[in-house]
Amino acid sequence: MPAYATSASAPALVTLRNDERLNLALTEKVPFRAAGGHDGNLMPAAWYFEDVDEATEKRIVEIVRSVAD
Secondary structure (H helix, E strand, C coil): CCEECCCCCCCCCEEEEECCCEEEEECCCCCCCCCCHHHCCCCCCEEEECCCCHHHHHHHHHHHHHHHC
């Protein structure tokens, strides 16, 4: 499964799986933050999608950048 880390010796932060649907997930090595608002203390950690359009690609980039900074 492809994964993203900030360097070769760093732990994976984001994984991408292609099962029945594509799955983008944050690993336990990411500093999670509560979503706030109507989601309260829930911490977003995984997203499922069936194809990648422009809006989805943009959101994936935002997610990866938010954990890599």
